[in-house]
Amino acid sequence: MTETPALRREPASSPDQDYADRVAAFIAAHPGLLAADRWEDPATPPVRELIAALGSAGLLRDAWPNPAAAEKKGRSALCLALGRAIQLHSAFARVGNGAPGAAVLTHLEVGTRLLAHHPAHLAGLLDGTSTISLAATEPDGGSDLSTLSTVVRREGGQLTVTGEKWFISNAPFADLLLVLADDPEHATGARNGPALLLVAAGGGGVKIEALAGSGHTGLTGAIVLDQAPVLEVLAPAGHGLLMLMRHWIHERVMLSLRMTELAAGVLDDAVSGARERQTFGSPLLTNQHVRFVLAELSAEIAEVRSAALQGVRLLVEGTCSAAYAAMCKYRASVLLRRVADEALQLAGADGYRTGHRAERALRDGLGLALAGGTDELMLMQIGRG
Ligand SMILES: Cc1cc2nc3c(=O)[nH]c(=O)nc-3n(C[C@H](O)[C@H](O)[C@H](O)COP(=O)(O)OP(=O)(O)OC[C@H]3O[C@@H](n4cnc5c(N)ncnc54)[C@H](O)[C@@H]3O)c2cc1C
Incomplete structure (x- = not known):
């Protein structure tokens, strides 16, 4: 399907109105990307394309509460960013049977926030050039995350992680995985309890398959980690949860x-x-x-x-x-x-x-x-x- 050109807009009266107009223009310009049938087919939900298009339109970055700006401008910067995020989620709840909004919320409100203090990775997420998932739930249980079978180990000089996760939103399309893992050998810290780790989804030791579910068609995945190298420890043992x-x-x-x-x-x-x-x-x-x-x-x-x-x-x-x-x-x-x-x-x-x-x-x-x-x-x- 051919995309229609972006709507011509009169200049907006305020930055917030401007953001709302940009979201509306984005939606009008991408009917093919947001069509409900693409999000009903488990094989083709275009998560990567959507995140990339939102990123290149600057809509993710502008709904992001930049910590440095928030520090300088106090609550007003945070208020503006959250207001924009609300506009984004409200508009996306109305398109593609609401399905594209699930991918956007996972990316913006989960992934980017957990990498808030990691500028090198955050930049790609906000530009839409990389995508991310949070992998906490395991097939044996998701409510009680204090007992995990996914474990982190130090092997040679390298930290690796081994285990299984499932029903992870955006996992079939992720470049990066935030993985909650137990640390029985205290490889990442002296305390007991899970650590939160960053793993490259496309790296060695990672297999991801889309899961069939009643809803969230094609959007969640199962992950098998087999001595997958850890890129970064985001929270050491005892601090992940x-x-x-x-x-x-x-x-x-x-x-x-x-x-x-x-x-x-x-x-x-x-x-x-x-x-x-x-x-x-x-x-x-x-x-x-x-x-x-x-x-x-x-x-x-x-x-x-x-x-x-x-x-x-x-x-x-x-x-x-x-x-x-x-x-x-x-x-x-x-x-x-x-x-x-x-x-x-x-x-x-x-x-x-x-x-x-x-x-x-x-x-x-x-x-x-x-x-x-x-x-x-x-x-x-x-x-x-
Ligand atoms: C669409 C979708 C998207 C998801 N996305 C993600 C994601 O991005 N990342 C991720 O890590 N996980 C994700 N999950 C997994 C989700 O977080 C888990 O399914 C959830 O935490 C419950 O874990 P469980 O399925 O293992 O159920 P269990 O923990 O096995 O619980 C089974 C049932 O028992 C109930 N229960 C448990 N303990 C108690 C108790 N003490 N008292 C009363 N009732 C109790 C639970 O509420 C549940 O109804 C997703 C799931 C779905 C369906």
């Missing part, structure tokens, strides 16, 4: 915004569908029950969105707790499945078609109740306070 726990506060708040905007997109479609669909001689929307269901979902979306935006404010202030981030993630995950389920039912058999927006959202919503910490783990975190 600590680094991830701090990171998850940010990831869960941003993920909750993405899920809320996915739900809002599904609801908008459901409203249009109910307006057009005729049953018993009148539009479905003329039934009070249908209007009440849609109104209730709309109120729930507004509620969960406000909670998530409050989470962003707390991130900017540096006071967002793990419990608050877990509340946001839990509520948004329940919301997305509820909205998708109701919207599918309202669309009748059409909604049951593979690739219908509500059907995809329901499948992806099930995955998002697991990814980034399961609903049950969120409830445990909320209970701990």
